[in-house]
Amino acid sequence: MSQNPITPWIKTTCAYCGVGCGVEAKPLRNGALLIRGDKSHPANLGKLCSKGLALGETLSETHRLKFPMIKHQGVSWDEAISTVAEQFQQTIAKHGPDSVAFYLSGQLLTEDYYVANKLMKGFIGSANVDTNSRLCMSSSVAGHKRAFGSDSIPGCYQDIEAADLIILVGSNLAWCHPILYQRIKAAKAQNPKCKLVVIDPRKTASCNDADLHLAIANGKDVLLFNRLLSYLADNQLLDQDYIEQHTQGFEAALHSAQQDKLTLELTAEQLQISTAELKQFFELFGHSDKVLTLYSQGVNQSIQGTDKVNSIINCHLATGKIGKPGSSPFSITGQPNAMGGREVGGLANMLASHLDFNERNCELVSDFWRAPQIATRPGLKAVDMFDAIAEGKIKAIWIMATNPAVSLPDSHKIKAALAQCPFVVVSDCVADTDTLALADVKLPAQGWSEKSGTVTNSERRISRQRRVTTTPGEAKPDWWIISEVAKRMGFSHGFNYRHEAEIFREYASLTNKAHALSQNALVLGDLATISDNDYYQLAPQQWPVSQLQPQTLHQRLFADGRFNTDNLKARLIPVRYIASAQACDQQFPLKLSSGRSRDQWHTMTRTALAARLCQHQPEPQLQIHPQDAAVYRLNQHDIAEITSATGKALLRVNISKDVKPGELFSAIHWSNRNSSAGKISTLGQSFVDPISGQPEMKATPVSVRRFKPLSQALVICRQSLELLEFPYWVKQTINGGFCYFIASELSPSALNSRLKALSPYQQTTQVMAESPQQECYRLAQSWQQQLQFSYIVSKQFDPNHYAWFAALFNEQDELSTLLSSLLSAEPKGTLTKGRIICACKQVGERALSRAIKQQGVKDTATLMTLTEAGSGCGSCIAELEQLIEAIHE
Numbered sequence: 001m002s003q004n005p006i007t008p009w010i011k012t013t014c015a016y017c018g019v020g021c022g023v024e025a026k027p028l029r030n031g032a033l034l035i036r037g038d039k040s041h042p043a044n045l046g047k048l049c050s051k052g053l054a055l056g057e058t059l060s061e062t063h064r065l066k067f068p069m070i071k072h073q074g075v076s077w078d079e080a081i082s083t084v085a086e087q088f089q090q091t092i093a094k095h096g097p098d099s100v101a102f103y104l105s106g107q108l109l110t111e112d113y114y115v116a117n118k119l120m121k122g123f124i125g126s127a128n129v130d131t132n133s134r135l136c137m138s139s140s141v142a143g144h145k146r147a148f149g150s151d152s153i154p155g156c157y158q159d160i161e162a163a164d165l166i167i168l169v170g171s172n173l174a175w176c177h178p179i180l181y182q183r184i185k186a187a188k189a190q191n192p193k194c195k196l197v198v199i200d201p202r203k204t205a206s207c208n209d210a211d212l213h214l215a216i217a218n219g220k221d222v223l224l225f226n227r228l229l230s231y232l233a234d235n236q237l238l239d240q241d242y243i244e245q246h247t248q249g250f251e252a253a254l255h256s257a258q259q260d261k262l263t264l265e266l267t268a269e270q271l272q273i274s275t276a277e278l279k280q281f282f283e284l285f286g287h288s289d290k291v292l293t294l295y296s297q298g299v300n301q302s303i304q305g306t307d308k309v310n311s312i313i314n315c316h317l318a319t320g321k322i323g324k325p326g327s328s329p330f331s332i333t334g335q336p337n338a339m340g341g342r343e344v345g346g347l348a349n350m351l352a353s354h355l356d357f358n359e360r361n362c363e364l365v366s367d368f369w370r371a372p373q374i375a376t377r378p379g380l381k382a383v384d385m386f387d388a389i390a391e392g393k394i395k396a397i398w399i400m401a402t403n404p405a406v407s408l409p410d411s412h413k414i415k416a417a418l419a420q421c422p423f424v425v426v427s428d429c430v431a432d433t434d435t436l437a438l439a440d441v442k443l444p445a446q447g448w449s450e451k452s453g454t455v456t457n458s459e460r461r462i463s464r465q466r467r468v469t470t471t472p473g474e475a476k477p478d479w480w481i482i483s484e485v486a487k488r489m490g491f492s493h494g495f496n497y498r499h500e501a502e503i504f505r506e507y508a509s510l511t512n513k514a515h516a517l518s519q520n521a522l523v524l525g526d527l528a529t530i531s532d533n534d535y536y537q538l539a540p541q542q543w544p545v546s547q548l549q550p551q552t553l554h555q556r557l558f559a560d561g562r563f564n565t566d567n568l569k570a571r572l573i574p575v576r577y578i579a580s581a582q583a584c585d586q587q588f589p590l591k592l593s594s595g596r597s598r599d600q601w602h603t604m605t606r607t608a609l610a611a612r613l614c615q616h617q618p619e620p621q622l623q624i625h626p627q628d629a630a631v632y633r634l635n636q637h638d639i640a641e642i643t644s645a646t647g648k649a650l651l652r653v654n655i656s657k658d659v660k661p662g663e664l665f666s667a668i669h670w671s672n673r674n675s676s677a678g679k680i681s682t683l684g685q686s687f688v689d690p691i692s693g694q695p696e697m698k699a700t701p702v703s704v705r706r707f708k709p710l711s712q713a714l715v716i717c718r719q720s721l722e723l724l725e726f727p728y729w730v731k732q733t734i735n736g737g738f739c740y741f742i743a744s745e746l747s748p749s750a751l752n753s754r755l756k757a758l759s760p761y762q763q764t765t766q767v768m769a770e771s772p773q774q775e776c777y778r779l780a781q782s783w784q785q786q787l788q789f790s791y792i793v794s795k796q797f798d799p800n801h802y803a804w805f806a807a808l809f810n811e812q813d814e815l816s817t818l819l820s821s822l823l824s825a826e827p828k829g830t831l832t833k834g835r836i837i838c839a840c841k842q843v844g845e846r847a848l849s850r851a852i853k854q855q856g857v858k859d860t861a862t863l864m865t866l867t868e869a870g871s872g873c874g875s876c877i878a879e880l881e882q883l884i885e886a887i888h889e
């Protein structure tokens with residue numbers, strides 16, 4: 001097949017994080033998709049991170065949901081749509097509109113989101129439409145609305161280059177928003193005066209370039225920012241003019257902050273940092289003109305997430321450091337279209353287009369939609385929605401583009417609720433997820449590269465996602481599926497859309513009407529009348545929009561000190577520190593926090609299809625401090641059993657001083673699809689912030705003990721294996737097949753026999769090396785001169801084996817050489833890359849260590865020249881630095 005391109009480069013936007021990087025994609029005749037960064041896109045100026053660069057490797061057809069299904073039966077679209085429409089109609093007729101719900105996602109396009117919200121709130125007449133943004137951004141939304149009167153992010157990315165002081169609070173930007181982190185690094189290199197402070201209980205890759213890391217105790221951000229406000233007041237570092245002219249509530253906020261006030265020494269002690277560090281931070285904040293505070297889930301996912309947000313915004317308002325070049329509080333959004341969902345009103349407590357529920361707003365939207373049944377009060381937020389399903393109050397739910405059986409806390413409860421819900425519809429682009437497994441109807445949605453519409457990034461910039469490949473099977477755009485169901489329910493006049501441009505114009509037109517009524521900042525002006533052609537060509541636009549903008553435009557909100565409140569003044573909010581509702585005790589003495597790893601996206605339904613994204617953290621890990629590891633008798637690479645009030649997990653131990661004693665950390669990515677017990681959400685309880693409804697996901701009390709298997713194995717296989725019988729198994733994609741990690745309660749020899757029996761390649765040529773005295777067994781099966789299946793069984797897990805063993809399918813050596821190497825105790829030759837650190841250039845730890853040791857490398861620039869590591873997306877540079885440091889220590 002030809003490698004020739006079939007079209008020129010097509011501009012689109014990355015599928016993953018809220019940085020919203022511009023991507024250029026070029027489909028080749030052989031089905032591959034070339035990817036590069038779009039140099040003209042203002043978010044990334046041509047750069048992409050490891051996940052963005054691997055987008056083309058995640059489009060495997062084999063994993064797709066290609067046809068609608070009812071239970072396990074493939075059906076026509078006609079039948080699927082009728083079934084969904086009828087079931088929803090019957091449920092509503094019998095039990096009322098609040099007996100049904102939609103659970104949406106920040107990974108839907110704005111057009112999809114708009115149509116879903118319109119159907120539920122406008123036509124079904126319930127506001128039971130919520131989204132996974134509840135787990136992600138809702139504390140920021142609530143904080144913005146309290147402070148500014150609307151959910152508006154004041155800053156823009158150019159503030160990074162303009163700032164003197166950048167503060168990351170509860171954000172591992174280096175891994176989660178890598179391109180913004182690269183911008184900070186470049187800005188610091190340009191302007192050595194620019195300082196970076198990281199506030200995170202953990203030492204993360206984002207601390208590598210930090211001038212100061214405040215490893216505060218988990219959950220205590222309000223204590224820190226309240227104390228900062230008192231300090232600024234005590235030291236005449238406030239902007240009195242700004243406070244008077246543009247804000248209200250200062251006295252009450254300061255009074256409240258002073259209730260939390262302790263001496264600097266006692267505050268530092270409470271925060272578990274040194275007084276010198278605390279003072280240094282306060283002085284930096286007080287004396288820097290341009291302060292940019294970027295914050296994310298360490299702030300939002302807390303039982304006082306909203307108060308955390310306002311404690312940060314209070315300090316910015318009281319010093320007038322907002323809406324000016326280089327100065328703003330800046331909530332960094334998670335998903336590619338978390339912002340778009342918030343804009344259309346996808347949260348249960350919003351109506352539409354940044355409008356709250358009130359009579360005036362309901363009338364406007366009802367007229368605009370010609371929807372007489374419009375919902376008039378907020379619906380259920382995510383956690384309450386799933387409780388209502390469990391209680392039988394919601395009897396039909398439609399889940400789109402999210403995987404709540406993995407991502408909502410207390411997943412046993414979520415799974416039980418969905419299992420007994422009379423009617424569950426799930427729209428997804430892949431065929432198999434923990435949530436799809438519970439669906440009555442599965443609807444195949446177009447995925448990234450097939451769908452077309454718009455997304456809004458963290459800086460309010462709307463960019464186009466474009467269709468660059470064809471769609472496998474019968475998958476359809478989400479907006480099409482929703483509109484067809486709406487029409488079948490009898491709402492034809494509201495949902496006769498022919499293409500996404502029509503939806504976009506209608507949505508833009510609603511923002512204009514809503515803006516005229518409310519004076520909120522969200523307004524799309526002339527975009528309401530753009531032609532189809534202009535929509536297809538649309539270059540990035542940053543709201544507020546009056547007329548079509550040049551894509552280089554960047555603008556800030558509230559630069560004139562006028563906010564979206566009734567009297568145009570911003571509000572400082574009195575907040576007090578509250579200890580987490582989830583206290584540790586004797587039974588659960590440790591606190592488990594959760595978050596992201598560098599190369600995986602959420603529940604791995606797409607990123608785990610790219611072998612090169614699976615190498616960085618091939619197994620679910622538990623980060624634990626050496627002191628705790630000693631107490632619980634855990635060694636590096638043991639398997640730990642973690643127990644909480646709601647469940648258990650089994651995780652590979654990674655002993656590290658990067659976490660504080662008493663605090664553990666684990667990544668959120670594993671599910672029942674790729675691990676026996678790596679799913680972190682089984683452990684979390686659903687304690688929520690009372691204002692935003694956002695669950696606390698970073699502070700679960702747990703206990704930990706060593707899991708003692710009698711044998712462990714690494715298996716590689718060209719096909720998927722069924723391994724449910726083993727207490728511990730993890731599945732990873734590798735080039736040419738899959739790699740499995742297994743720990744079992746069988747003896748090594750029994751595990752050897754069991755694995756031999758499980759091999760799907762019984763008829764092939766087989767070679768074995770057995771060492772019963774040492775309880776080691778290796779087997780390789782080949783067919784037609786190609787290795788098909790192989791394993792290493794031993795008593796203990798040897799982490800050094802993974803890198804070379806998992807690469808075997810990729811080796812170019814003759815089969816005989818490969819087999820002899822595989823069966824020899826120590827692998828030779830090419831099988832020695834070590835753990836892959838640079839995913840882009842596939843550089844392993846061994847080559848890096850060798851270069852550092854043999855050539856005396858002291859800096860990453862030299863290491864990059866020698867090995868190419870770090871010269872792709874740059875996300876691994878922090879780890880290169882750590883490696884250099886560790887080797888020279």
Ligand SMILES: Nc1nc2c(c(=O)[nH]1)N[C@H]1C(S)=C(S)[C@@H](COP(=O)(O)OP(=O)(O)OC[C@H]3O[C@@H](n4cnc5c(=O)[nH]c(N)nc54)[C@H](O)[C@@H]3O)O[C@H]1N2
Pocket residue numbers: 017018136169170171172173175176177199200201202204217218219220221296297298299333334335593594595596597598599600601602698
């Ligand atoms: N690689 C990758 N990138 C992603 C994603 C992904 O899945 N993978 N997901 C995207 C999405 S949807 C989101 S929401 C973002 C999330 O982006 P981030 O919020 O940056 O990521 P997290 O790892 O969830 O949490 C950030 C940090 O909060 C810290 N933290 C925990 N508790 C506290 C606390 O009490 N106070 C403070 N100050 N810090 C605390 C944790 O130690 C952690 O390092 O990432 C986006 N980008």
Ligand SMILES: Nc1nc2c(c(=O)[nH]1)N[C@H]1C(S)=C(S)[C@@H](COP(=O)(O)OP(=O)(O)OC[C@H]3O[C@@H](n4cnc5c(=O)[nH]c(N)nc54)[C@H](O)[C@@H]3O)O[C@H]1N2
Pocket residue numbers: 105107108132133135136137297301334335400401402403404406407408409427428429430433445446447448451478594595596601602603604605606668680681684697
């Ligand atoms: N313990 C703990 N839990 C957490 C978090 C945490 O930090 N700790 N973080 C929370 C946060 S911030 C978030 S954002 C959530 C994320 O959690 P989820 O939203 O549940 O995670 P994803 O894996 O992104 O799920 C998206 C699903 O949509 C599918 N999909 C992708 N594109 C499309 C499309 O265009 N159409 C349709 N119909 N389907 C599509 C994907 O295949 C996938 O199954 O997790 C939350 N859960």
Ligand code: SF4
Pocket residue numbers: 014015016017018019020021044047048049050051052053176177178179180
């Ligand atoms: S930073 Fe990475 S994941 Fe986020 S939008 Fe850019 S390329 Fe995609």
Ligand SMILES: [Mo]
Pocket residue numbers: 135136137334335
């Ligand atoms: Mo998120």
